[in-house]
Amino acid sequence: MTKTTHAVPMDAPSTDTPAPIRRPGEAVTAAWIGLMRAQQIAIRSAERALRRAGLPAYGWYDALWELEKAGDDGLRITEIEQRMLVTQSNVSRLVDRLEAAACIVRRPSPTDGRAQQIVITAAGRAVRAQMWPVYAEVIQTVLGDHVSAEEADRIAQILAPVIAEGRG
Amino acid sequence: MTKTTHAVPMDAPSTDTPAPIRRPGEAVTAAWIGLMRAQQIAIRSAERALRRAGLPAYGWYDALWELEKAGDDGLRITEIEQRMLVTQSNVSRLVDRLEAAACIVRRPSPTDGRAQQIVITAAGRAVRAQMWPVYAEVIQTVLGDHVSAEEADRIAQILAPVIAEGRG
DNA sequence: GCAATATATATGCACTCGCATGTATATTGT
DNA sequence: ACAATATACATGCGAGTGCATATATATTGC
Incomplete structure (x- = not known):
């Protein structure tokens, strides 16, 4: 699982390979687009539903859930940042809002x-x-009604290494 | 923890069932979180890479690609909206910027x-x-290096109905 | 043909975001 | 002990976002 994805061997007899072009295949591109579109639909639906219900935005849920899991010592700003994948400055301000509420x-x-x-x-x-x-x-409604439990599992499994690497 | 002790049978004589609570299973929830996290990593990586390269934001690519595919008659604002899954007002302003450039x-x-x-x-x-x-x-880097072609295909396939429904 | 309504696009506003930077405290090297 | 550097968090700023609404043109009902 250690990466170092050297598609091109360093010691190749190539005279001067002009920057190895790393191009995703069609399947990967399709998956990327699917990911983008599906998440866009998902988050917009969630934000709209919460707003219509007079409730705070999605980010509040995410942060509160992490804090609830964290226990009595809570979390540092930087820890929230890592778990939520939001920038530090935005966590800082989100915490401001949570505190105000x-x-x-x-x-x-x-x-x-x-x-x-x-x-x-x-x-x-x-x-x-x-x-x-x-x-x-x-x-x-957005996800569960359109995928089986097996498919959902599969998605979570496949995406896990993507997320794990993204944090590093 | 996961059991509803007062399970209401679906086929009960329908007096007036008080709004069926639709709760996603664990697999679906895990897939949802994976979707959110993975896309967040993906789009942030893309935006940062483009910015560092002195290039416009991701939305420009998306719009320009749709327009390039569309041919000589181009697209209406509303058509771009449907394809990109962005709100009409944002398409309007994105088009402003594209025009200015x-x-x-x-x-x-x-x-x-x-x-x-x-x-x-x-x-x-x-x-x-x-x-x-x-x-x-x-x-x-974000996706291709961590999933096989088969896995990528699988993701695209599984997410397709989610997206199709989201547009409707 | 005209009023009522629907559709295509634009815009004001409030809010959130990312980035760059500022401030305070901690750690490290000498 | 002290200067240099790293880390934790806050903040100013410019930009993009969604929502509500405004404006112009199309369509529909009578």
Whole structure:
């Protein structure tokens, strides 16, 4: 699983290979487009459903869920950033909004003067719980109604290494 | 944890069932998360690569490619909207930018006074051609290096009905 | 033929995003 | 101990986004 994808051997007798062009095959391109389109449909549906229900945006759910899983010490901004795949500045501002809504509290880290613990509150848990049915309905309608459990498994499996690498 | 203790039989005498709760299974939820994460990694990689190369954003590629495929009569704003899955107002403004960069021209529709034909220019084709290698490299690095051709096919196949439905 | 309605596109607004950068604290090298 | 550098987080700014709405043209019902 270690990569180093050297399609072209370094010691090839090539005189001067003009930059190895890495071109995806048709299948990969089709999968890419599918990924883009499907996710676009998915996230737009979710955002619209949440908005219509008078609930916060998708990012709130994502963050609150990570914080809920994280336990009593919460997470640092950078940890949220890694888990959500959002830029640091956006996590910073999302946390601002969550704090303004009393969904989280900021505590200074006892071990690192630069860092802080972001901890979910009861109100935060309540908001997430309120969002879930709306969110779940969208997941089922957009994705669940059109793929079998086996297909869903397959997607998750195939995409796992893509995501694992993307984090590195 | 996963059991609903009060399962309501689907075929119960339909008095007035209080909105069936549609909850996605674990596999579907995992696939959803995979979709979200993978696409996030993908699009961010693409945007960053294009920006670093001094090239326009991903949306430009998408639009220019649709217009290139469309031929001499171009596309209407609404047609681009459907193909790209972007809101009408954003297509309108994207077309503004493409026009400012001389990548497209707007022609009044000969058959519909409200509509216009958006037609790609030679400059627009050149920009798309210039973007492709950068874009292709990202597709290959992010997706192609981590999935086989069969897996890529599978993803495209599985997602096709999701997308088809999403458009409807 | 005209009012009512639908469709194609544009725009004001508020909001979020990514990037670049600023500030504070921690770590490392000498 | 102290300068240099790295890390954690915040913020100003320009740009893009969705939504609601405005404007112009088409279509439909009477």
